[in-house]
Amino acid sequence: MKNWTRKALVLTVSTAAAAGTLTAAVTPAAHSRPVGPVAAPLAWHPCEPPGGVVVPAGQECAELRVPLDYGDPGGRTVAVGVTRLRTDRPDARRGTLFVIPGGPGSSGVQRLAQKGEALRAATAGAYDLVSLDPRGVGSSTRANCRISEADRHLMTLRSWPAPDGSIAANTERSRRTAELCARNGGPVLRSFTTGNEVRDLDRLRGALGERKVSVWGSSYGSYVGAVYAQEHPARVDRLVLDSTGDPDPGRVAYGWLANMAPGAAERFPDFAAWAADPAREAEGLRLARRPGDVQPLFLALARELDRNPKVSDVPGTPLTGNMLRQALQNALYGDAAFAPLARLVKAAQDPQGRPSPAPDLARPMPDEDASLMVAAICNDVRWPGPATGYARRVAADRARYPLTAGMPASITPCAFWKHDGEPRPTRITDEGPSNVLMIQSLRDPATPYAGALKMRSALGARARMVTVEQGGHGMYLGNGNACGDRVVSDFLVTGKRPGRDTHCPNRPGAAGGVS
Structure with missing residues (x-):
């Protein structure tokens, strides 16, 4: 998620050394006095299933009111949807874990x-699990730019x-x-920033009555978690950054966005090896006899679809070269998506x-x-004009x-974006507690x-x-490496981190070992 150098911080160490260090932040945070902004008590109720996903028994939801503009804390407020799944082992509880x-x-x-x-199972009930819908998402206050339907496809937005x-x-x-966003989005759309998500998280911490929280942030959420810890170092117990930019x-x-080009190039050989494996033959999904032949085949097919889009089973929506390229981008996030991509390629090849x-x-x-x-990627930083x-x-x-095909370097609405003042993203530094596991x-x-x-x-x-x-995007409890899962779970439960940066081999589903 490499033509890049792989030196630096990945060191080969023994399992004994990896069992190593206890972080400084091990004091249970469950019943400490809250600090910082305090919100009204939350009124919890059963969650509505989001997007067809089955909600675990006991997952609750609530609404948190937060300032639209933290510079005007007594002014207009907006709603942020929050959720929790409390520990099923109260005697083992040590605090709250924010899932970002x-x-x-x-x-x-x-x-x-x-x-x-x-x-909850991986952390042995050590935490109440808490998350939120960031502004603009799901049950939180939303906004729109009135973008035309033709411009709202993933291939055009990308x-x-x-x-x-x-x-x-x-x-x-x-x-x-x-x-359109400048004309119609208003102050709500302009409030969709990392800084405000961090402020909303701290308001949530206060509403929960927690002095400290632990954090697991994934992908963009890892950046949010890093910013939260930079801005509020005394309020973070243990911090896990998963798949970080x-x-x-x-x-x-x-x-x-620019980094997605080398990321795809480095990940594609995993798909090529899978697609050329003889095991795909019985499944009707083998694309080539050799892994090295898969990329030329894919590129040639995309060029053919550029010239002659293929009628799909969705009326009025042919399969184009760029749609195939975007399907590849999506599939590279996890091995489970390889088979649907291969089926799409096979159908596109079949007259x-x-x-x-x-x-x-x-x-x-x-x-x-x-x-x-659009707003969430444009508001935080000024892009090249x-x-x-x-x-x-x-x-x-x-x-x-x-x-x-040049997409990660292409122009986006951010090149024309109008900002309220000069964006000032937080600089992540080495100042703060030694309580971070990536x-x-x-x-x-x-x-x-x-x-x-x-x-x-x-x-x-x-x-x-x-x-x-x-390979893939989203490692903890995500892509099937038991070694990596174990290291993170041990850290969250016990506070123990590897003594040095370490490496987990690719042993999906096996016990694995840090090397």
Whole structure:
């Protein structure tokens, strides 16, 4: 989520050494006096199933009122949806664990519904598990820009260049989207920032009556967790950063998008090996005899679909080259998605086939979701303006990373975005308690290893990092590496971290060992 160097912080150590260090932050936080902003008590009630996900028995939801603008704490408020799953072992409880979802744009209610029971078991009931829907998401206050339906498809929001590499259509679409958001989004849309999510999390901590909380942040949520710990170091007990991007405050989301090109290139060989495995023959999903033949096949098919889009089973939505490329991006997040991608490729190759693109590719996003997706990446940092050489960067990126065809370097609405004042992202530093554990895939398509090393370097002695050989995005309780899961769970339960940065081999489902 590599043509990047793999030196630096991954050290080979013995299992005995890895059992090592006890972090300083081991004092139970359950009944301490709250500090900082205090919100009204929360009125908990059973959750409505979010997005069709089954909610575990006992998961509760509530509404937290927070200032629209923390600079005007007595002014207008907005609603933030919050959720909890209390420990099933009260005698083992040591505090509260914030589960911070990724995105930007993912729902904490849904995340806890998906991961809550597994997390409660993995941490032996040590925590009440708590999460929130960030502003603009799910049950929280939302906003919209009134973006046209044609501009709300994932392929257009991601600004895939035209088949010939042109970004003229992307530029015009980005301009009009930014103008619509400036005209229609209002102060609510402008409040969709990492800074406000961090402030809302601290308001939630106060409402729960907790002096300290532990944190597990995944993907973008790991950046939110790192910022929370930077801004409130005395309020974080144990911090897990899972699948982490480069925290450079001058780039943030702009840099994260750019890093997806090398990330996809580094992850693709996992799919190629799977797709060329003889075991795929019986499944009808073998794409080539040799792994090295899979990428040329995929690129040739995408170019053919650029020229001649193929009729799909969704009326009015043909399978295009860029839709196939976006399907690849989605599939690289986890091995479980390899089979659906191979079926899509096979159907596209078959003269009589009718490909079945996934709903998130075939349908436009709701306006509120599309508006959030744009605002959340544009509000935090000032992106390069429209006259700063996007076409040149796209051409270079397409040549170097053909699988992503220049999309990660392309222009977005952020190039035209209007800010309220100058964005000031938080700089992550090595100042603070040594209570951080990072877990990172060596081949992550969304937050590549090289970017995680920059977060690791910024944190210095505050952190340890466990690098997992298993490819994919989202490691803890996510991609099937028992060694990595065990290291994180042990840290959350006991406070013990590896004595040095360590490595977990790719042994899905096995006990595994830190090496």
